[in-house]
Amino acid sequence: MSNDLGELRYVPQNFRDLAETELGKELWSFLKHRDNLIRMETATLLDRAAVEPLAAGLVAEFGEEVSDDRVKQMIGHMVRQVMAAMGYETDRSALRITRPSLFTSGTTYRPAGSGPREAMKITKEQRDAWIKNTKNSAFNTWLNKQVRDENGVLLLEQLYAVARKHGIEKRYDNLNPGQQRMNIGVQLRKLVDPKEYESIV
Template identity: 75%
Template sequence: MNHDMKNLPYTPQNFKDLADTPVGKELWSFLTSEGNLIRMETATMLERAAVEPLSQGLVSEFGESVRDDRTKQMIGHMARQIMDAMGYEVDRSALRITRPSLFTSGTTYRAKGSSGRQMKITREQREAWVRNTKNSPFNMWLDNQVRDEKGVLDLDKLYAVAKSHGLDKRYDSLNPGQQRMNIGVQLRKLVDPSLYADLA
């Protein structure tokens, strides 16, 4: 299957407001990276929801705020367009995801024109595929500064950290989680990795 989706445009439809933000653009870039295309395709071969193997990478890259329901819906919307471009069609919608995941349900796909559910996967392959990874050092570094001891996001602290690194733009029209993601995406490019290297 084609794993070069760098020039594939996203058609946001009802998600235009979120898709036009920095985090929306970064999410599309994240989903269309070759590694994640392979993950979605592998999930399809395993008869799992295409978004399921992306959970840990999404949290690692974008932080806990990626758990926002509307953001997850947009990710599913993006995934459907990507899978279509790779030659897949919807097999089952709203398949329940029983393993710990960012998503509680997702869509499974099959190759266009096929009946699907033909490939056999070993137990070891399944276990390797669902293995979890830790949160990224960058997100740990940022969350330590902008969340209280109960994990509640403090927007004043978030924008103070942003300002200290030269970011003045605000995203007050978005919910707090989406604001955290948009600031985080931009800060990741500006913050010296040595500031959070010891958290790795």
């Protein structure tokens, strides 16, 4: 049974700028959700990277921009603190993840105080196909139709126009485009009636 980590606070260190955005706060809450704690513990028992089973949920919840390298690094940093709070320590770092996934590598964990334990490659094409097939949640499809051109390029001014339409005035120009999309997406998901996007899929 996973611990209740509701009160656990993230110590961001080098990720403070991202951690203090809506995206950072929502990612931290996502990782502490009981179902995700169980996924991480199960992966650990199977000697797999703790982040591996989180990939599909992350893409569905936050969009394909969650594949941004710095965001993934912060997720790994967050997972390390969550696992430590549940009584685990690092086993192996940068373990190659061979199944199609958001992550190319991740850290495995072992119960604190237990001794060490061995590893398995996936092509960029397989990973891209996995993201393409996983990202099409109703919400992401609805938003992407409004903020991307016919080539799939993110149009930031259209993103902010959708945000303003739903009462979001804050801008994130200090972040890269993918991180801006995720922060706006996090807020829109709370504000937009699901009926508005569930009918389009």
